[in-house]
Amino acid sequence: MKRHQEDMNExxxxxxxxxxxxxxxxxxxxxxxxxxxxxxxxAAIRVAQKFKHLLSPQMQQALATQYPVTALAASA
Structure with a gap:
């Protein structure tokens, strides 16, 4: 079924x-x-950011280095 909505600019x-x-x-x-x-x-990185306190210190550092919070927000 084809829809036409020229006036909606969609x-x-x-x-x-x-x-x-x-x-x-x-x-x-x-x-x-x-x-x-x-x-x-x-999605996996966002979960890791939210629960990073459950990660080992080494994994927290890797997360912070590879996926800074500001970079993740920009890609969402």
Whole structure:
């Protein structure tokens, strides 16, 4: 079902997602997989930041060095 909302200035990607072109479908799934990997890593780091007191001092230092809180907030 196609929606049209020209007056709402909303980007609708139905024409891409509903494409029958195998190259389009392959690329969409590839990008979704890549983005999900990034999202899972971001989520794990956010959990580690919240509960860093449960980590060993060495892991707390590694967390602070590799994933500063300000950098994580900017990537969210």
């Amino acid at each position: 980007l609708l990607l139905d024409d891409i997602y509903e494409s029958k072109d195998p190259a389009v479908k392959q690329y969409v799934f590839q990008i979704l997989d890549e983005e999900m990997d990034k999202a899972h890593e971001r």
